[in-house]
Amino acid sequence: MRRQTVRLHSPAVPGPAMTGEWWRRAVVYQVYIRSFADADGDGVGDIAGIRRHLRYLAQLGVDAIWITPWYPSPMADGGYDVADYCAIDPLFGTLEDADALIRDAHGAGIKVLIDLVPNHTSSRHTWFLEALASPPGSTARARYVFRDGRGAGGAEPPNDWMSGFGGSAWERIMEADDCPGQWYLHLFDKAQPDLNWESTEVRSEFEAILRFWFDRGIDGFRIDVASALVKDTAFPEVPPEPAGGGMPDSHPYFDQEGVHEIYRSWHRIASEYVPERALLGEIHVATAERLARYLRPGELQGAFNFPFMRTPLEATALRRVIDETLRTHASVGATPTWVLGNHDEIRQVTRFGRAYTGIRSRPQDERMPSDPTLGARRARAAIMLVLALPGGAYLYQGEELGLPEVEELPDELRQDPLWNGTGHEIRGRDGCRVPMPWSGEVSPFGYGPHGSTPWLPQPTDWAALTAQAEAADPESMLSLYRVALRIRRSLSALDGGPFGWLPSAAGTLLFARAGGFRCAVNFSGATMMLPSGRSTILASAQIEGDALGSDAAAWFHEAAGQSR
Numbered sequence: 001m002r003r004q005t006v007r008l009h010s011p012a013v014p015g016p017a018m019t020g021e022w023w024r025r026a027v028v029y030q031v032y033i034r035s036f037a038d039a040d041g042d043g044v045g046d047i048a049g050i051r052r053h054l055r056y057l058a059q060l061g062v063d064a065i066w067i068t069p070w071y072p073s074p075m076a077d078g079g080y081d082v083a084d085y086c087a088i089d090p091l092f093g094t095l096e097d098a099d100a101l102i103r104d105a106h107g108a109g110i111k112v113l114i115d116l117v118p119n120h121t122s123s124r125h126t127w128f129l130e131a132l133a134s135p136p137g138s139t140a141r142a143r144y145v146f147r148d149g150r151g152a153g154g155a156e157p158p159n160d161w162m163s164g165f166g167g168s169a170w171e172r173i174m175e176a177d178d179c180p181g182q183w184y185l186h187l188f189d190k191a192q193p194d195l196n197w198e199s200t201e202v203r204s205e206f207e208a209i210l211r212f213w214f215d216r217g218i219d220g221f222r223i224d225v226a227s228a229l230v231k232d233t234a235f236p237e238v239p240p241e242p243a244g245g246g247m248p249d250s251h252p253y254f255d256q257e258g259v260h261e262i263y264r265s266w267h268r269i270a271s272e273y274v275p276e277r278a279l280l281g282e283i284h285v286a287t288a289e290r291l292a293r294y295l296r297p298g299e300l301q302g303a304f305n306f307p308f309m310r311t312p313l314e315a316t317a318l319r320r321v322i323d324e325t326l327r328t329h330a331s332v333g334a335t336p337t338w339v340l341g342n343h344d345e346i347r348q349v350t351r352f353g354r355a356y357t358g359i360r361s362r363p364q365d366e367r368m369p370s371d372p373t374l375g376a377r378r379a380r381a382a383i384m385l386v387l388a389l390p391g392g393a394y395l396y397q398g399e400e401l402g403l404p405e406v407e408e409l410p411d412e413l414r415q416d417p418l419w420n421g422t423g424h425e426i427r428g429r430d431g432c433r434v435p436m437p438w439s440g441e442v443s444p445f446g447y448g449p450h451g452s453t454p455w456l457p458q459p460t461d462w463a464a465l466t467a468q469a470e471a472a473d474p475e476s477m478l479s480l481y482r483v484a485l486r487i488r489r490s491l492s493a494l495d496g497g498p499f500g501w502l503p504s505a506a507g508t509l510l511f512a513r514a515g516g517f518r519c520a521v522n523f524s525g526a527t528m529m530l531p532s533g534r535s536t537i538l539a540s541a542q543i544e545g546d547a548l549g550s551d552a553a554a555w556f557h558e559a560a561g562q563s564r
């Protein structure tokens, strides 16, 4: 039951062109390249596959795409283990394919962001191979974080830092004499050794990498684990989590002061280009104030709003996080962004169908039952909230089709390092990375050529969720996204400008944008009464008279005389 009625009155106001500081209101669509479209039939998505679907993206109405890592990689972490930052993995294509994609995307009015992974390389990067072959104290080792171990014979890791994928964040190597030797830091998988950002060589190499891709015409970078590059060189233990969860105020590798200088230097490079290139950070920090510090003039232009993404669909909590976002971003002149999902999180249709709709930790969240019909209804309301808020938005491929998390993947096909790293305690992120269904009745659903086998199996009932099926259904999730994005682009009220809360019943949100535009969101469990005489622009579910049902949202214009 994905079907809900969409009511549209096409707006007459033309929107401004996306020029200058385009990122301030851009809708960026995340392409998880491995799972987007597989042109050559090897089961893995590729650049040629993205090129084939640029028309789809243009029709959807997004302003930019962010492509997850496409560099040569052993794929220990889906490409976030980069072996060469200035080339393309043959799985995905060639540098010429990348150039052609950038050209075609620009031709279709779509900007291109790529993923930069500066915290760590692959353990197959030539730098790391050189470090392994070089003695302790060498320049080659100084590009990474090598330390002697603690205890007798240095047999204990240098400290108790934990890898994000489970177990110690340190791995011991064998030295040239075949004896166990130093340890290297890996905040993620052991195939992802952390770079040492105290090294001037590391810094200048990444500046060259930025220029390499800017010169090829990309419009910006999404920066992976952007707040973790600089480590406290005293390597103290991580303080305990605060009582209410989250990150301690002072952390030895997240949000160290020194990281800001790196982004100031990158900003200087980005602003040498015309138009200026954008730097968008994946930033995990303790508070919204700390996040805003990355968005000060001369640093990054944007950051993912993870506090918003983690917030349950509950009016008071949403209002609090929206207010905090607006306040802290305004304090540094930055524009907020809004996001509901990505390739690391449980897909929102599944998440929103659960009793707890926010994000806590995977072992807790993965095991809750979910009602997909309720989840889809709520996902429709949530995207209407996102697209009516001031600032930019990020979409993750497949959310526009209402794809659910695929929870029942065969264990032997799971590839996420979280699965093995946690001794199978956490299922991991493969369930939100299942290849896109484009068309037809059977797998590969147009993702790859007929007869090819996607790298993860697609559920048979995805025949109803293909882009082709949904495009033909005016009440589908895809149709809602298309219409909402079209309206967002064309309504000047949604182009920056004022935002203000209006009084509304408990459990609901009502806010105003310019020109009498209103967004009502109802997560109260009861109906919400909308003003009569309004002109409805779009609704995520059927409105009965003036009553908006629960888990639904509506955009409307106040009747003349009611506008504030």
Ligand code: NOJ
Residues within 6 Å of the ligand: 077, 080, 117, 188, 224, 225, 282, 343, 344
């Ligand atoms: C964040 C990325 O989104 C995630 O997919 C990856 O595993 C880690 N960074 C490590 O690079």
